[in-house]
Amino acid sequence: MKRIFINISVIALISTLFASCLGNTNNSLGKPDNPSIAPFVSLTLKNDSAKVKGVETAKFVLKYQQPEMILVDGLAINVDSLIVNLDSLPMGVRVDSVVANFVFGQLPSAAYAIYTDNYEKKLLTGNDKDTLNFMRPVVVQVVSYDEKHKFYYRIKVNVHKVIPYLYNWVNTAGNIAGQNIDNQFATVFDNKFFYYINYNNNEFLYNANTSYSGLNNASSQLSNLPPSADLQSIKFFNNKLYLFSKSDNKIYSTDDGYSWAAADFSVSGYTLETLIMNYKGKLWGIAKNATDYYSVFSGDGASWQIGAALPADFPVEKFAAVPNSNHTGNPKAFVYGGLTKNGAESTKAFSTEDGLQWISFQPLKKYPLLSTGMSIVNYNNTLLMFGGKVDSLFVQVSVDEGFSWNKADTAAIKLPPEFTLRTYQTTFVDEKNRIVIVGGKDSLNNSLSDIWTMKLNSIDWEK
Numbered sequence: 249m250k251r252i253f254i255n256i257s258v259i260a261l262i263s264t265l266f267a268s269c270l271g272n273t274n275n276s277l278g279k280p281d282n283p284s285i286a287p288f289v290s291l292t293l294k295n296d297s298a299k300v301k302g303v304e305t306a307k308f309v310l311k312y313q314q315p316e317m318i319l320v321d322g323l324a325i326n327v328d329s330l331i332v333n334l335d336s337l338p339m340g341v342r343v344d345s346v347v348a349n350f351v352f353g354q355l356p357s358a359a360y361a362i363y364t365d366n367y368e369k370k371l372l373t374g375n376d377k378d379t380l381n382f383m384r385p386v387v388v389q390v391v392s393y394d395e396k397h398k399f400y401y402r403i404k405v406n407v408h409k410v411i412p413y414l415y416n417w418v419n420t421a422g423n424i425a426g427q428n429i430d431n432q433f434a435t436v437f438d439n440k441f442f443y444y445i446n447y448n449n450n451e452f453l454y455n456a457n458t459s460y461s462g463l464n465n466a467s468s469q470l471s472n473l474p475p476s477a478d479l480q481s482i483k484f485f486n487n488k489l490y491l492f493s494k495s496d497n498k499i500y501s502t503d504d505g506y507s508w509a510a511a512d513f514s515v516s517g518y519t520l521e522t523l524i525m526n527y528k529g530k531l532w533g534i535a536k537n538a539t540d541y542y543s544v545f546s547g548d549g550a551s552w553q554i555g556a557a558l559p560a561d562f563p564v565e566k567f568a569a570v571p572n573s574n575h576t577g578n579p580k581a582f583v584y585g586g587l588t589k590n591g592a593e594s595t596k597a598f599s600t601e602d603g604l605q606w607i608s609f610q611p612l613k614k615y616p617l618l619s620t621g622m623s624i625v626n627y628n629n630t631l632l633m634f635g636g637k638v639d640s641l642f643v644q645v646s647v648d649e650g651f652s653w654n655k656a657d658t659a660a661i662k663l664p665p666e667f668t669l670r671t672y673q674t675t676f677v678d679e680k681n682r683i684v685i686v687g688g689k690d691s692l693n694n695s696l697s698d699i700w701t702m703k704l705n706s707i708d709w710e711k
Contacts (some may be wrong), residue, residue: 279355283393286356288401291331294347296379302341306333306405313402318364320389320400327387327400336406343382343405349374350388358391361403414705415683417664420460421699429695433479434674434686437489442505443686444482445697449475453506460684460699472508473500478565480672481522485531486549492520492533501549514552515544521564527571527581532603534564541589543604556604563587563594568622570631572649582650585618585636594618599650615653616644621672627683628704632656639669639691661702670696 288310293303308331315328337343350359350372359372364385372378372388380386382405390399430446443454451473473479476495483490491500491508497519500508513520513535521534521541530545535554541564543555558564567586572579583598583606595618598606619636631646633653642663643656663669673688673696682701690696 280353280393282354284397285354286359286390286392286397286399287353288329288331289351289353291351291403292349293343293405294349294376296345296347302338303343303346306337307335308333310401316402318387318400319367320362320387325400327402329399329401330404331388331401332404333406336408339408341407343407345379346382346405347376348372348378348380348382349376350378352390355393356390357393357395360389362387362389414659415661415702416705417667417700417702419664419666419698419700423697424454429687429697431479431672432674432687432695432697433482434684434699435482435484435489435676436678436684437484437505440505443697444471444473444479446475446477446479451475451477451479455505460701469506471506478522480674483523483526483531485526488549490523490531490549492523494520494522499549499552511550514550515554518542518544518554524583525569525571525581527603528579530603534558536564536589543606545603559598559606559608561588561594561596561608562598562606564589566620567594568624568633570624570626570650572626572631580649582624584616584624584633585622586620593620597650609651611652613652613654615641615655616646617641619671621689623673623675625675625677625683627677632683634675634685635671635673635688637671639671642669667700668696668698 291308293306295301295303311330311332312328313330315326318325318327352359361370361372361378361380362368363381364387370378370380382403386403388401388403390401391397392399428448430449432443432445434441434443436442440455441460445452445454445468451471452468453471454468473491474493474495477491477493477500479491481492488501488503489505493500496510497513498510499513499520500510502508515535518535518537521536523531523533524543525532530547531549533544535542535544541558541562543558544552545555546552563583563586565587568584569582571581578601580599580601581603586594588594596608597611597618598608600606616633617636617638619638622633622636624631624633629647631650633644633646634642641655643661644653645656646653668690670688670690674686676684678684682703685700685702687695687697687699
Protein backbone atom coordinates (compact mmCIF):
# COMPACT_ATOMS: atom_id res chain seq x y z
CA MET A 249 0.00 0.00 0.00
CA LYS A 250 2.82 2.36 0.86
CA ARG A 251 4.56 1.64 -2.45
CA ILE A 252 1.33 2.33 -4.37
CA PHE A 253 0.95 5.65 -2.52
CA ILE A 254 4.52 6.63 -3.44
CA ASN A 255 3.87 5.84 -7.13
CA ILE A 256 0.70 7.91 -7.10
CA SER A 257 2.53 10.77 -5.40
CA VAL A 258 5.33 10.72 -8.00
CA ILE A 259 2.84 10.74 -10.86
CA ALA A 260 0.98 13.66 -9.30
CA LEU A 261 4.22 15.57 -8.76
CA ILE A 262 5.31 15.03 -12.36
CA SER A 263 1.89 16.16 -13.58
CA THR A 264 2.06 19.27 -11.39
CA LEU A 265 5.54 20.18 -12.57
CA PHE A 266 4.56 19.72 -16.23
CA ALA A 267 1.44 21.80 -15.81
CA SER A 268 3.31 24.57 -14.02
CA CYS A 269 5.84 24.93 -16.83
CA LEU A 270 3.01 25.46 -19.29
CA GLY A 271 1.52 28.06 -16.99
CA ASN A 272 -1.42 28.47 -14.71
CA THR A 273 -3.87 31.25 -13.96
CA ASN A 274 -5.37 29.45 -10.94
CA ASN A 275 -4.15 27.58 -7.90
CA SER A 276 -1.20 25.58 -9.29
CA LEU A 277 -1.38 23.01 -6.46
CA GLY A 278 -5.09 22.31 -6.68
CA LYS A 279 -7.73 21.47 -9.23
CA PRO A 280 -8.41 24.30 -11.70
CA ASP A 281 -11.71 26.14 -11.64
CA ASN A 282 -12.68 24.78 -15.03
CA PRO A 283 -10.72 21.65 -15.96
CA SER A 284 -12.31 21.43 -19.41
CA ILE A 285 -10.64 24.54 -20.92
CA ALA A 286 -7.05 25.57 -21.66
CA PRO A 287 -6.96 29.27 -22.63
CA PHE A 288 -3.91 30.99 -24.12
CA VAL A 289 -2.16 33.33 -21.67
CA SER A 290 1.16 34.34 -23.22
CA LEU A 291 4.03 33.45 -25.54
CA THR A 292 7.59 34.73 -25.16
CA LEU A 293 10.60 34.04 -27.34
CA LYS A 294 14.26 33.77 -26.42
CA ASN A 295 17.48 33.41 -28.39
CA ASP A 296 18.49 29.84 -28.99
CA SER A 297 22.08 30.79 -29.76
CA ALA A 298 24.28 33.69 -30.79
CA LYS A 299 23.02 33.36 -34.34
CA VAL A 300 19.47 34.34 -33.33
CA LYS A 301 19.14 37.97 -32.23
CA GLY A 302 16.31 40.32 -31.43
CA VAL A 303 13.40 37.91 -30.92
CA GLU A 304 12.78 38.87 -27.28
CA THR A 305 10.97 42.05 -28.30
CA ALA A 306 8.07 40.18 -29.91
CA LYS A 307 4.76 40.79 -28.10
CA PHE A 308 2.04 38.26 -28.86
CA VAL A 309 -1.74 38.58 -28.71
CA LEU A 310 -4.63 36.26 -29.46
CA LYS A 311 -6.61 37.10 -32.59
CA TYR A 312 -9.39 35.35 -34.44
CA GLN A 313 -8.94 34.49 -38.09
CA GLN A 314 -10.97 32.95 -40.87
CA PRO A 315 -11.21 29.26 -39.87
CA GLU A 316 -8.76 27.01 -41.66
CA MET A 317 -9.14 23.26 -41.98
CA ILE A 318 -6.17 21.11 -40.92
CA LEU A 319 -5.74 17.42 -40.22
CA VAL A 320 -4.60 16.47 -36.71
CA ASP A 321 -4.45 12.84 -35.60
CA GLY A 322 -6.46 11.95 -38.68
CA LEU A 323 -9.27 14.36 -37.79
CA ALA A 324 -10.29 17.49 -39.69
CA ILE A 325 -10.01 20.44 -37.30
CA ASN A 326 -11.17 24.02 -37.77
CA VAL A 327 -8.54 26.43 -36.41
CA ASP A 328 -9.77 30.01 -35.92
CA SER A 329 -7.45 31.23 -33.14
CA LEU A 330 -4.22 32.98 -34.08
CA ILE A 331 -1.35 33.82 -31.73
CA VAL A 332 0.58 36.61 -33.49
CA ASN A 333 2.91 39.55 -32.90
CA LEU A 334 1.15 42.56 -34.43
CA ASP A 335 4.31 44.68 -34.33
CA SER A 336 6.65 42.74 -36.55
CA LEU A 337 10.25 42.00 -35.73
CA PRO A 338 12.92 43.96 -37.62
CA MET A 339 14.06 42.81 -41.02
CA GLY A 340 16.74 40.12 -40.77
CA VAL A 341 15.75 38.68 -37.39
CA ARG A 342 15.93 34.88 -37.59
CA VAL A 343 13.01 32.83 -36.33
CA ASP A 344 14.08 29.39 -37.56
CA SER A 345 15.56 28.29 -34.21
CA VAL A 346 13.88 30.06 -31.31
CA VAL A 347 13.15 29.04 -27.72
CA ALA A 348 9.40 29.42 -27.25
CA ASN A 349 7.74 29.54 -23.84
CA PHE A 350 3.95 29.15 -23.90
CA VAL A 351 1.67 29.79 -20.95
CA PHE A 352 -1.83 28.33 -20.94
CA GLY A 353 -4.34 28.68 -18.14
CA GLN A 354 -6.28 26.04 -16.13
CA LEU A 355 -3.38 23.56 -15.79
CA PRO A 356 -3.47 21.85 -19.19
CA SER A 357 -2.39 18.23 -19.12
CA ALA A 358 -0.26 18.50 -22.30
CA ALA A 359 0.64 20.78 -25.20
CA TYR A 360 2.13 19.95 -28.58
CA ALA A 361 3.68 21.97 -31.39
CA ILE A 362 2.58 20.60 -34.76
CA TYR A 363 4.38 21.50 -38.00
CA THR A 364 1.50 21.25 -40.45
CA ASP A 365 3.64 21.18 -43.61
CA ASN A 366 4.80 17.62 -42.77
CA TYR A 367 2.68 16.76 -39.74
CA GLU A 368 5.50 16.65 -37.23
CA LYS A 369 4.30 16.67 -33.61
CA LYS A 370 6.51 17.79 -30.75
CA LEU A 371 5.65 17.68 -27.02
CA LEU A 372 6.15 21.04 -25.31
CA THR A 373 7.80 20.77 -21.92
CA GLY A 374 8.49 24.43 -21.13
CA ASN A 375 11.34 25.66 -18.93
CA ASP A 376 13.28 27.11 -21.91
CA LYS A 377 13.56 23.66 -23.53
CA ASP A 378 11.27 24.07 -26.54
CA THR A 379 13.13 25.20 -29.65
CA LEU A 380 10.83 25.78 -32.63
CA ASN A 381 11.19 26.81 -36.25
CA PHE A 382 8.65 29.51 -37.00
CA MET A 383 9.63 29.61 -40.65
CA ARG A 384 7.42 26.53 -40.91
CA PRO A 385 3.62 26.61 -40.37
CA VAL A 386 2.99 25.81 -36.71
CA VAL A 387 -0.16 24.92 -34.80
CA VAL A 388 -0.21 24.31 -31.06
CA GLN A 389 -2.52 21.65 -29.68
CA VAL A 390 -3.40 22.00 -25.98
CA VAL A 391 -5.13 19.25 -23.99
CA SER A 392 -7.29 20.35 -21.09
CA TYR A 393 -6.71 19.30 -17.48
CA ASP A 394 -9.49 16.71 -17.65
CA GLU A 395 -7.95 15.34 -20.88
CA LYS A 396 -11.37 15.45 -22.55
CA HIS A 397 -10.91 18.57 -24.70
CA LYS A 398 -8.33 19.81 -27.17
CA PHE A 399 -7.71 23.39 -28.27
CA TYR A 400 -5.79 24.58 -31.33
CA TYR A 401 -3.90 27.80 -31.97
CA ARG A 402 -2.16 28.84 -35.18
CA ILE A 403 1.20 30.55 -34.42
CA LYS A 404 2.54 33.32 -36.65
CA VAL A 405 5.73 35.29 -36.04
CA ASN A 406 5.80 38.40 -38.22
CA VAL A 407 9.14 39.67 -39.54
CA HIS A 408 9.53 42.60 -41.91
CA LYS A 409 10.59 41.57 -45.41
CA VAL A 410 11.77 45.11 -46.02
CA ILE A 411 12.92 47.91 -43.75
CA PRO A 412 9.69 49.86 -43.12
CA TYR A 413 9.63 53.56 -43.89
CA LEU A 414 12.73 53.23 -46.06
CA TYR A 415 12.69 55.22 -49.29
CA ASN A 416 13.98 53.38 -52.35
CA TRP A 417 15.81 55.53 -54.90
CA VAL A 418 16.00 54.73 -58.59
CA ASN A 419 17.94 56.65 -61.25
CA THR A 420 15.64 56.39 -64.26
CA ALA A 421 17.43 58.75 -66.67
CA GLY A 422 20.87 60.33 -66.88
CA ASN A 423 21.59 63.92 -67.90
CA ILE A 424 19.82 64.46 -71.18
CA ALA A 425 20.75 68.09 -71.86
CA GLY A 426 23.88 70.22 -71.75
CA GLN A 427 25.25 72.52 -69.09
CA ASN A 428 23.65 75.75 -70.30
CA ILE A 429 20.18 75.23 -68.86
CA ASP A 430 18.89 78.48 -67.41
CA ASN A 431 15.78 77.03 -65.79
CA GLN A 432 13.61 73.98 -66.17
CA PHE A 433 10.35 72.36 -65.16
CA ALA A 434 8.97 68.81 -65.33
CA THR A 435 5.50 67.40 -64.82
CA VAL A 436 3.13 64.60 -65.74
CA PHE A 437 0.27 66.05 -67.76
CA ASP A 438 -2.40 64.26 -69.77
CA ASN A 439 -0.71 60.91 -68.97
CA LYS A 440 2.54 62.10 -70.53
CA PHE A 441 5.79 63.31 -69.02
CA PHE A 442 6.81 66.82 -70.11
CA TYR A 443 10.19 68.36 -69.48
CA TYR A 444 10.59 72.05 -70.34
CA ILE A 445 14.11 73.44 -70.61
CA ASN A 446 15.38 76.93 -71.28
CA TYR A 447 18.55 76.15 -73.21
CA ASN A 448 20.72 78.91 -74.71
CA ASN A 449 17.79 81.33 -74.70
CA ASN A 450 15.46 78.87 -76.40
CA GLU A 451 12.61 76.95 -74.84
CA PHE A 452 12.86 73.23 -75.54
CA LEU A 453 10.38 70.49 -74.75
CA TYR A 454 11.16 66.84 -74.11
CA ASN A 455 8.39 64.30 -73.96
CA ALA A 456 8.25 60.64 -72.94
CA ASN A 457 5.98 58.18 -71.19
CA THR A 458 5.87 58.02 -67.42
CA SER A 459 8.60 55.41 -67.19
CA TYR A 460 10.90 58.46 -67.62
CA SER A 461 13.63 56.23 -69.03
CA GLY A 462 12.47 57.11 -72.55
CA LEU A 463 13.93 60.57 -72.15
CA ASN A 464 17.41 59.23 -72.79
CA ASN A 465 16.39 58.78 -76.40
CA ALA A 466 13.72 61.46 -76.65
CA SER A 467 13.97 64.18 -79.23
CA SER A 468 13.38 67.79 -78.31
CA GLN A 469 11.28 70.42 -79.99
CA LEU A 470 10.98 74.16 -79.62
CA SER A 471 8.09 75.47 -77.59
CA ASN A 472 6.47 78.83 -78.17
CA LEU A 473 7.09 80.09 -74.64
CA PRO A 474 9.10 83.30 -74.26
CA PRO A 475 12.79 82.57 -73.50
CA SER A 476 12.67 84.62 -70.31
CA ALA A 477 9.71 82.73 -68.86
CA ASP A 478 10.26 81.33 -65.36
CA LEU A 479 9.47 77.71 -66.11
CA GLN A 480 9.51 76.71 -62.45
CA SER A 481 6.38 78.79 -61.84
CA ILE A 482 4.24 76.63 -64.15
CA LYS A 483 1.08 75.48 -62.34
CA PHE A 484 -1.67 72.97 -63.12
CA PHE A 485 -5.23 74.30 -62.96
CA ASN A 486 -8.55 73.26 -64.53
CA ASN A 487 -6.95 70.64 -66.80
CA LYS A 488 -4.41 73.12 -68.17
CA LEU A 489 -0.89 74.29 -67.42
CA TYR A 490 -0.46 78.02 -66.73
CA LEU A 491 2.51 80.39 -66.69
CA PHE A 492 2.95 84.10 -65.95
CA SER A 493 5.39 85.90 -68.25
CA LYS A 494 6.94 89.08 -66.84
CA SER A 495 8.58 90.07 -70.12
CA ASP A 496 5.33 90.67 -72.04
CA ASN A 497 2.81 90.73 -69.15
CA LYS A 498 0.88 87.80 -70.57
CA ILE A 499 -0.62 84.63 -69.23
CA TYR A 500 0.30 81.47 -71.13
CA SER A 501 -1.72 78.27 -70.99
CA THR A 502 -1.77 74.89 -72.70
CA ASP A 503 -4.26 72.04 -72.74
CA ASP A 504 -1.96 69.55 -74.51
CA GLY A 505 1.48 70.40 -73.11
CA TYR A 506 2.87 71.35 -76.54
CA SER A 507 1.20 74.54 -77.81
CA TRP A 508 0.88 77.50 -75.49
CA ALA A 509 -1.74 80.24 -75.99
CA ALA A 510 -1.03 83.78 -74.76
CA ALA A 511 -3.61 86.13 -73.19
CA ASP A 512 -3.23 89.66 -71.84
CA PHE A 513 -3.50 90.19 -68.10
CA SER A 514 -7.02 91.52 -67.56
CA VAL A 515 -6.28 94.02 -64.75
CA SER A 516 -4.85 97.34 -65.93
CA GLY A 517 -2.15 99.08 -63.94
CA TYR A 518 -0.62 95.83 -62.71
CA THR A 519 2.20 93.71 -64.05
CA LEU A 520 2.55 90.00 -63.57
CA GLU A 521 5.28 88.51 -61.41
CA THR A 522 4.75 84.80 -60.81
CA LEU A 523 2.21 82.12 -59.98
CA ILE A 524 1.95 80.82 -56.43
CA MET A 525 -0.36 77.80 -56.39
CA ASN A 526 -3.66 76.13 -57.19
CA TYR A 527 -5.61 76.46 -53.94
CA LYS A 528 -9.28 76.10 -53.00
CA GLY A 529 -10.52 76.06 -56.58
CA LYS A 530 -8.61 79.16 -57.65
CA LEU A 531 -5.29 79.86 -59.30
CA TRP A 532 -3.22 82.31 -57.25
CA GLY A 533 -0.36 84.53 -58.33
CA ILE A 534 1.52 87.74 -57.61
CA ALA A 535 1.22 91.06 -59.45
CA LYS A 536 2.46 94.53 -58.63
CA ASN A 537 1.62 98.14 -59.28
CA ALA A 538 4.22 100.90 -59.18
CA THR A 539 5.35 100.14 -55.62
CA ASP A 540 3.50 97.25 -53.97
CA TYR A 541 2.90 93.55 -54.52
CA TYR A 542 -0.57 91.98 -54.42
CA SER A 543 -2.08 88.55 -54.59
CA VAL A 544 -4.17 87.92 -57.69
CA PHE A 545 -6.58 85.07 -58.31
CA SER A 546 -8.79 83.54 -60.96
CA GLY A 547 -11.51 80.92 -60.96
CA ASP A 548 -11.20 80.12 -64.66
CA GLY A 549 -7.66 81.15 -65.65
CA ALA A 550 -8.95 83.97 -67.87
CA SER A 551 -10.62 86.57 -65.63
CA TRP A 552 -8.41 87.81 -62.82
CA GLN A 553 -8.99 89.85 -59.66
CA ILE A 554 -6.66 91.72 -57.37
CA GLY A 555 -6.65 90.21 -53.91
CA ALA A 556 -4.85 91.85 -51.00
CA ALA A 557 -1.52 93.55 -50.51
CA LEU A 558 1.17 91.08 -49.58
CA PRO A 559 3.36 91.59 -46.51
CA ALA A 560 6.43 93.69 -47.19
CA ASP A 561 8.74 90.73 -46.54
CA PHE A 562 6.72 88.24 -48.56
CA PRO A 563 8.89 86.40 -51.12
CA VAL A 564 8.12 87.26 -54.73
CA GLU A 565 10.33 84.69 -56.50
CA LYS A 566 12.30 81.46 -56.02
CA PHE A 567 10.12 80.32 -53.10
CA ALA A 568 8.60 76.92 -52.34
CA ALA A 569 4.82 76.76 -52.06
CA VAL A 570 2.48 73.98 -51.08
CA PRO A 571 -1.33 73.90 -50.94
CA ASN A 572 -1.43 71.60 -47.95
CA SER A 573 -4.05 68.91 -47.43
CA ASN A 574 -6.61 69.31 -44.68
CA HIS A 575 -5.43 66.67 -42.20
CA THR A 576 -7.25 68.50 -39.42
CA GLY A 577 -10.24 69.61 -41.49
CA ASN A 578 -8.96 73.16 -41.89
CA PRO A 579 -6.92 73.55 -45.10
CA LYS A 580 -3.92 75.83 -45.12
CA ALA A 581 -1.37 76.80 -47.73
CA PHE A 582 2.29 77.61 -47.10
CA VAL A 583 5.13 79.52 -48.71
CA TYR A 584 8.74 79.00 -47.61
CA GLY A 585 12.01 80.77 -48.40
CA GLY A 586 12.63 82.64 -51.65
CA LEU A 587 13.61 86.24 -52.33
CA THR A 588 11.72 89.32 -51.17
CA LYS A 589 11.07 92.36 -53.38
CA ASN A 590 14.35 93.83 -52.10
CA GLY A 591 16.29 90.75 -53.22
CA ALA A 592 16.89 89.54 -49.66
CA GLU A 593 16.55 85.89 -48.74
CA SER A 594 13.41 85.21 -46.75
CA THR A 595 13.94 83.39 -43.47
CA LYS A 596 10.25 83.23 -42.65
CA ALA A 597 7.39 80.94 -43.48
CA PHE A 598 3.96 82.23 -44.47
CA SER A 599 0.58 80.53 -44.16
CA THR A 600 -2.91 81.35 -45.37
CA GLU A 601 -6.38 79.87 -45.04
CA ASP A 602 -8.11 81.94 -47.72
CA GLY A 603 -5.29 82.85 -50.15
CA LEU A 604 -5.68 86.54 -49.35
CA GLN A 605 -4.30 87.08 -45.86
CA TRP A 606 -0.80 85.69 -45.37
CA ILE A 607 0.55 85.37 -41.83
CA SER A 608 4.27 84.99 -41.20
CA PHE A 609 5.45 82.55 -38.57
CA GLN A 610 8.70 81.11 -37.38
CA PRO A 611 8.75 77.31 -37.47
CA LEU A 612 8.80 75.76 -34.01
CA LYS A 613 12.29 74.25 -34.27
CA LYS A 614 15.54 75.24 -35.90
CA TYR A 615 14.34 73.58 -39.09
CA PRO A 616 13.52 74.19 -41.82
CA LEU A 617 16.63 75.97 -42.97
CA LEU A 618 15.08 78.20 -45.59
CA SER A 619 16.71 79.21 -48.82
CA THR A 620 15.90 79.60 -52.52
CA GLY A 621 15.14 76.95 -55.09
CA MET A 622 13.49 74.48 -52.71
CA SER A 623 10.62 72.18 -53.66
CA ILE A 624 7.98 70.56 -51.46
CA VAL A 625 5.68 67.56 -51.90
CA ASN A 626 2.96 66.11 -49.71
CA TYR A 627 3.67 62.39 -49.45
CA ASN A 628 2.29 59.76 -47.08
CA ASN A 629 0.77 62.47 -44.83
CA THR A 630 4.21 64.07 -44.53
CA LEU A 631 5.62 67.19 -46.13
CA LEU A 632 9.04 66.65 -47.66
CA MET A 633 11.19 69.66 -48.54
CA PHE A 634 14.03 69.11 -51.01
CA GLY A 635 17.01 71.25 -51.94
CA GLY A 636 17.93 74.80 -51.16
CA LYS A 637 21.42 76.19 -50.72
CA VAL A 638 22.16 73.95 -47.75
CA ASP A 639 23.44 70.95 -49.65
CA SER A 640 24.13 68.81 -46.59
CA LEU A 641 20.47 69.14 -45.59
CA PHE A 642 18.85 68.03 -48.83
CA VAL A 643 15.67 66.62 -47.26
CA GLN A 644 13.65 68.14 -44.43
CA VAL A 645 10.33 66.77 -43.17
CA SER A 646 7.20 67.99 -41.41
CA VAL A 647 4.53 65.73 -39.92
CA ASP A 648 2.32 68.50 -38.52
CA GLU A 649 1.14 70.20 -41.71
CA GLY A 650 4.16 72.42 -42.14
CA PHE A 651 4.33 74.20 -38.79
CA SER A 652 7.46 72.46 -37.54
CA TRP A 653 10.22 70.68 -39.43
CA ASN A 654 13.10 68.32 -38.79
CA LYS A 655 16.08 67.05 -40.66
CA ALA A 656 15.10 63.83 -42.42
CA ASP A 657 16.01 60.54 -40.79
CA THR A 658 19.02 59.48 -42.84
CA ALA A 659 18.32 55.83 -42.07
CA ALA A 660 14.96 56.09 -43.87
CA ILE A 661 15.85 58.64 -46.55
CA LYS A 662 19.36 57.60 -47.41
CA LEU A 663 20.73 59.38 -50.45
CA PRO A 664 22.44 57.07 -52.93
CA PRO A 665 26.18 57.74 -53.28
CA GLU A 666 25.74 58.62 -56.95
CA PHE A 667 23.00 61.16 -56.27
CA THR A 668 24.17 64.75 -56.78
CA LEU A 669 22.99 67.20 -54.13
CA ARG A 670 21.12 70.00 -55.83
CA THR A 671 18.75 72.92 -55.72
CA TYR A 672 16.14 74.31 -58.17
CA GLN A 673 15.03 70.78 -58.96
CA THR A 674 11.47 69.88 -59.94
CA THR A 675 9.71 67.53 -57.53
CA PHE A 676 6.28 65.94 -57.82
CA VAL A 677 4.38 62.73 -56.98
CA ASP A 678 3.32 60.65 -59.97
CA GLU A 679 0.43 58.24 -60.55
CA LYS A 680 2.50 55.31 -59.22
CA ASN A 681 2.96 57.12 -55.90
CA ARG A 682 6.61 57.82 -56.59
CA ILE A 683 8.36 61.07 -55.73
CA VAL A 684 10.03 62.24 -58.93
CA ILE A 685 13.07 64.54 -58.73
CA VAL A 686 14.19 66.10 -61.99
CA GLY A 687 17.27 68.16 -62.78
CA GLY A 688 18.34 71.28 -60.92
CA LYS A 689 21.70 72.88 -60.12
CA ASP A 690 24.59 71.35 -58.22
CA SER A 691 26.68 73.14 -55.59
CA LEU A 692 28.86 74.66 -58.34
CA ASN A 693 25.80 75.92 -60.22
CA ASN A 694 26.23 73.33 -62.96
CA SER A 695 23.02 72.28 -64.65
CA LEU A 696 21.58 68.82 -64.06
CA SER A 697 18.94 67.11 -66.19
CA ASP A 698 18.81 63.63 -64.67
CA ILE A 699 15.69 61.98 -63.26
CA TRP A 700 15.33 60.11 -59.97
CA THR A 701 12.37 58.45 -58.34
CA MET A 702 11.96 57.56 -54.70
CA LYS A 703 9.18 55.57 -53.09
CA LEU A 704 8.34 54.51 -49.57
CA ASN A 705 8.63 50.77 -49.07
CA SER A 706 5.41 48.91 -48.48
CA ILE A 707 5.44 46.91 -45.28
CA ASP A 708 5.35 43.22 -46.19
CA TRP A 709 5.52 40.24 -43.91
CA GLU A 710 7.32 36.95 -43.95
CA LYS A 711 6.48 33.95 -41.86
